[in-house]
Amino acid sequence: MSREGARAGPAAHSSHVGTTLPRSDVLEWPDYFMAVAVLAAKQSRDPHTQVGACIVSSENRIVGIGYNKMPNDCTKAFPWDKEAASRLDTKYPYISHAELNAFVNKTVVDVRGCRIYVTLFPCNECAKIIIQSGIHEVIYLLDKYPDKDETRAAKRLFENTGIHCRKFKPKNEKDPVDFYSVFGANQEQSN
Numbered sequence: 563m564s565r566e567g568a569r570a571g572p573a574a575h576s577s578h579v580g581t582t583l584p585r586s587d588v589l590e591w592p593d594y595f596m597a598v599a600v601l602a603a604k605q606s607r608d609p610h611t612q613v614g615a616c617i618v619s620s621e622n623r624i625v626g627i628g629y630n631k632m633p634n635d636c637t638k639a640f641p642w643d644k645e646a647a648s649r650l651d652t653k654y655p656y657i658s659h660a661e662l663n664a665f666v667n668k669t670v671v672d673v674r675g676c677r678i679y680v681t682l683f684p685c686n687e688c689a690k691i692i693i694q695s696g697i698h699e700v701i702y703l704l705d706k707y708p709d710k711d712e713t714r715a716a717k718r719l720f721e722n723t724g725i726h727c728r729k730f731k732p733k734n735e736k737d738p739v740d741f742y743s744v745f746g747a748n749q750e751q752s753n
């Protein structure tokens with residue numbers, strides 16, 4: 563069917579008001595939400611890894627979006643380095659994670675029963691926020707650091723609390739955005 567919509571023939575027309583059929587080739591919800599997370603990630607100033615998160619209610623409403631960033635007014639005052647003689651001179655103690663920012667930016671009081679779409683598997687600190695806030699499902703794009711203690715601890719926390727984690731699988735044939743663009747060209751897509 564053409565993307566411009568279609569004219570209903572006499573048979574098809576019987577269950578529709580008017581003569582023009584509604585478009586059927588729309589984005590599936592999961593692809594839409596992960597695309598929003600990817601777009602949010604593209605706002606990140608992290609020179610190495612851009613991360614996005616999108617919290618979604620059981621009624622498929624977006625209730626929070628975030629990306630990894632330095633706290634407000636700290637973008638220039640703190641380092642972006644991954645390595646330094648002291649961890650205090652790296653970005654890690656200062657950066658505010660995408661999941662935390664999505665939670666801070668929430669537009670509803672309560673996110674219990676929501677799910678979160680994230681471009682990177684959550685760390686243990688974000689896992690704690692997810693658990694404490696009552697989010698019950700995590701859909702992630704890439705498990706980039708499966709061997710890091712932060713990831714392993716997050717998995718333990720999720721397993722222990724029954725939070726369902728699953729890898730995102732696009733539903734539409736054509737990606738609405740290049741999902742893996744935030745991870746660079748040669749990123750492994752299987753994990």
Ligand SMILES: Nc1ccn([C@H]2C[C@H](O)[C@@H](COP(=O)(O)O)O2)c(=O)n1
Nearest residue numbers: 608610611613630659660684685688
């Ligand atoms: N759950 C997570 C884990 C990490 N991030 C952010 C923190 C850093 O900005 C970046 C990871 O940097 P890399 O070690 O790959 O240079 O990802 C996050 O937002 N959420």
Ligand SMILES: [Zn+2]
Nearest residue numbers: 659684685688
């Ligand atoms: Zn985190």
